[in-house]
Amino acid sequence: MADESVPVIEELTVEQCWKLLEKDGVGRLATATLDPATGEVLPDIFPINFHVFEERILFRTAPGTKLIDLTAQPTVAFQTDGHRGHRHWSVVARGTARRMMFDSDIQESGILDLQSTLPTEKWNYVRIEVDTITGIRFRGA
Template identity: 50%
Template sequence: MTADPSHDTPTAHTIEEVPETECWELLAGEKLGRLAVLAKDGVDIYPVNYVVSNGAVYFRSAPGQKLVDVTASPFVAFEVDGVHERRRWSVVVRGDAERLAFDSEIHASGIALLKSQAPTEKWNYVRISPKTITGRRFTSR
């Protein structure tokens, strides 16, 4: 990382890798992310409200194409980004998505308490079990 020695912060041109523990903290601090799934005609991206719990990402879904695509091709990418003190960041989780089948899993995850911003009823609960989690951060100009 190239840093300005007089400020102890990265320069405007530095892209910094975010450690995994901090990636989880950043994810936990947001509520809306983007789910990328393999669809029949290519890749599709859906905005989803989510929670982070027990080393996984959870979201709710109404019946529809998103759930069909996740079931057909469960390897997904999930991305969240934000800004903190003029520093932009992005975290990407790649892993397998699976619909939760047991009430005990749903309650333990906390996903049942999630308030969705979309007006549709969402009674399908999905867990993304990460295979990788990566983050990047850079200073805004």
């Protein structure tokens, strides 16, 4: 009999990871930013509302630090998590962020329907071309 006090971590398949991301949600975008004062490359993290289309993670953003970071260094990581009862999960995707430039791509993707938690105008559409996606599921307390 398994000891339920010991958390069992289950690695998720690529398909399971994408399935968990099917519903629009909130995640965290990790970028690299150049500190103008020191010249150091520093990590930064932004909460984003996201939408998935054709195994790409899409989000909207206003002009600012996030968009500047993505333009200078498009390699990013994305993380989101959730739970159902006592079963928790976390998914991490790594890839390249690119602005969506064509109206047809923007309209077809469904990103125009994405509701933002922060009610500001966000007319920059970005997609993460995912290179790797991994996830875990575990039983919480």
